[in-house]
Amino acid sequence: MNSAIITVGDEILIGQVTDTNAVWISQQLNNLGVKVEEMVTVSDDPEQISKTLDRYIGLYGLVIMTGGLGPTKDDLTKQTLAEYFQSKMVTHPEVLDRITAFFKDRGRAMIESNIRQADVPDVCRVLMNHHGTAPGMWFEKEGTIVVSLPGVPYEMKGLMKDHLLPEIQQRVRVPHIVHKTIMTQGVPESYLAALLRDWESDLPGCVKLAYLPRPGLVRLRLSVVDKCAKEAEQLLQVIIDKLLKIIPQHIFGYDDIGLEEALGLLLKERGLTLSTAESCTGGNVARLITLVPGCSDYYTGSVIAYENRIKTDVLHVDKALISSKGVVSREVVEQMANGVKSFYRTDTAIATSGIAGPGGGTSDKPVGTTWICVTYGDKIYSKKYLYGGSRERIIDQATYTAMQLLRRLILDTI
């Protein structure tokens, strides 16, 4: 089965927003073995939408559209689809119930435009949206499935997971593909590729490898095509075992687990508690750790010590040390980690101190210089890093490195 993705939205055409929906959808479709042949972004304009559908219907088996379904006047996609599929608008009672409940739950009044979101073209099959108010719509014409989804990423993803992906998987006969993603931290993509050159060359022909970098991380996706499930799993195990011998210290998990989740699981498993003392990362470590549901089992909190006075007064960092060694130094970051660990009475702690830029760099300590310290019981480990890129990128890299270092300290692989 082949497919195309249509993104509707002026905000993308003027470069105000990057289209991440199409990327995510194509990843999901490719995982199912559905090839994406084309992605197009058009204006929320009836003529352009209709012309694009004219071109795709009959050509592709599946067309996924996102965007243009909001409650406001500039969202014309639903009306356009009704006209295109020569159908009239009807109120869908189940959707109306859902929208009514949605507003009731939030104690907010429903207005006319919200009610109109329950109107759908009568020829479509409605996909219930459990994550927002705009329903998904499923049309079929000349052997092409056309699905329209809201553009809000979490609503779109919810509808894909709840309805589309399971149904597509059932409907289409696709070549069997087994994917396995290995999560790594600590080596940039190009270095990782160099480190893994021989391992990559030895991969059998039925295995494809993709490097998928994320801020602070690189995911390695292995795809095995046209093997039975058991055979594929066995093959993958052999390949991963080889990989584990080359970069054991950089792998923290599989299949899109977050580093914050992997760290959380380890802390929970060992019955350990964690506190953090952040300077340059400014709360980013705490934010990620607390994004994991149930983190209160192991996380007590953080002291964000942005100002030096907080480092000395709250974390008891030695003032003389800040003067002599500088605030971005091994000595200071170690005192910060020890300070929060005893102040918050935890088993482990993370501390960061660095120059995130764009200002504040010196020839001695340029922008990107970061000291990270992790401590567990009597063990303490600290290291200096020099990160490149924007302020946000430097913060991200320091954040992920810090979490990985603590995992390794606990696992005794540092």
Added chain:
Amino acid sequence: MNSAIITVGDEILIGQVTDTNAVWISQQLNNLGVKVEEMVTVSDDPEQISKTLDRYIGLYGLVIMTGGLGPTKDDLTKQTLAEYFQSKMVTHPEVLDRITAFFKDRGRAMIESNIRQADVPDVCRVLMNHHGTAPGMWFEKEGTIVVSLPGVPYEMKGLMKDHLLPEIQQRVRVPHIVHKTIMTQGVPESYLAALLRDWESDLPGCVKLAYLPRPGLVRLRLSVVDKCAKEAEQLLQVIIDKLLKIIPQHIFGYDDIGLEEALGLLLKERGLTLSTAESCTGGNVARLITLVPGCSDYYTGSVIAYENRIKTDVLHVDKALISSKGVVSREVVEQMANGVKSFYRTDTAIATSGIAGPGGGTSDKPVGTTWICVTYGDKIYSKKYLYGGSRERIIDQATYTAMQLLRRLILDTI
């Protein structure tokens, strides 16, 4: 002049890479008043490229293509263009000199595939690439300019800046488009549209309005077409003045300024300092505030009090109060705000306490219940909210609301 952007690349169609080139190009073109009508991503496949060009030539004044020009075998775009424009390949001496020098500078040997990069279709005008080895190519047919650029972002940007943008600006007579974005917080998209219905209906025909929601925010983008710059600016001012009378308390800035930046500017301007005490937002407020360069001028830091013991021991929240009122309550969040304000000795403070879910909700305090407190000098303001959506979304909404409340408390518009 209108335009389209063609991105060539399988890595984008399988979701491995996000197409940031098209975003950047559309920003640049829009700045010149060249409207981007369509963006499309296709495979590096001669037939698909030719079919797309068939469709665009004669329809748009300008077509910019990126990608598919690398030295490897899977890059077929240049050959496809030569055939499409019925021309033969010739070696371009200036490009060959440039490539030879490029490799000499880097002390690397030139291989056959590098030399072939100096071959270009004889009907095109070559755009010298001072940032890499693949030259840009400029074709014209039936009133359409087709430009092919390499996909490496900094090479593409270099060629755009060196050649394309100046030339387009000179060549084309474009309708003048002026954009203005108004940043709002505190009203969901559908409510905002209802609030602004009359204002929107009164907009003159040359003004387009778009609602662009982001987590916790809604941006309102006004676009004025076909007016001279001065006229457009005056018209926008009148429209914005009217808007300011309807939702003064929800507007925090213009043209994509972040709420964290707007708050930072206000604090700086007034010479005030800020600290934060976060429970449910878990560091997200601190993270955003510290993403702003220079925030150390006003931000001292945060106490992330995830565990109740930190609330009582560090922020001096009354234990009995937690027992009687619950940790998610006005009383507790006010003591948290006062606690961090006096502990960190700041002029202003923000505190949050809520149930981010998915667990922890009760019938009395369901998931999403959040108390937010802001304080400035002797003034204190706290309010309960009920947010919907995922854990991450609840945290985002609480974060933005908290920052906006503090702005309003300082500005005395609460």
